[in-house]
Amino acid sequence: MQDLKLxxxxxxxxxxxxxxxxxxxxPEILSELNLPIFLESVSAGFPSPADDYLEGKxxxxxxxxxxxxxxxxxxxxxxxxxxxxxxxxxxxxxxxALAPKNGSIVIAAIDGELIVKRLELSKSKIYLLPENSKYExxxxxxxxxxxxxxxxxxxxxxxx
Numbered sequence: 714m715q716d717l718k719l720x721x722x723x724x725x726x727x728x729x730x731x732x733x734x735x736x737x738x739x740p741e742i743l744s745e746l747n748l749p750i751f752l753e754s755v756s757a758g759f760p761s762p763a764d765d766y767l768e769g770k771x772x773x774x775x776x777x778x779x780x781x782x783x784x785x786x787x788x789x790x791x792x793x794x795x796x797x798x799x800x801x802x803x804x805x806x807x808x809x810a811l812a813p814k815n816g817s818i819v820i821a822a823i824d825g826e827l828i829v830k831r832l833e834l835s836k837s838k839i840y841l842l843p844e845n846s847k848y849e850x851x852x853x854x855x856x857x858x859x860x861x862x863x864x865x866x867x868x869x870x871x872x873x
Contacts, residue, residue, distance in 0.1 A: 779808060779866065780809075783809040783810035784810075788804055789802065793847075794829055798870065799818070799868050799870075803869060805829065805868055807862065807863040809863040813832050815834040818830070819831075819865065821859065822860045823851070823858070824858050828841065830851065833850070838852060839852075840852055
């Protein structure tokens, strides 16, 4: 199997959509955020009075960040992962402490450009798969400069 960190050759321009790093935010920058959490799940039918079910406070950082020292956030630009529920404008929580494995959604650098794709490991090849039929899978070759930056652990997606 090829090594997951191949550093060789000259950069090539890709026509694939890329993750644009507009800002990397590390957990140390975030303050504790305690919001109300309710004991009951929400009904999509008849409403019920919710205040009777208030459980306490919830810190979202504790739920989306498992390894604070190895976690960062990226904003997505592009549509190659829409079938995985990742849309342009979403924020990805990326954990460098998680080991990439077959089927993981990863942030990878190919020839100096960051992309988000699903990792496919075969016996002798590495592929990065889009989750949109408009795009082709990328076969990682020894001619490429390739590195996995981290594994996507959470997608923050606004519905507004």
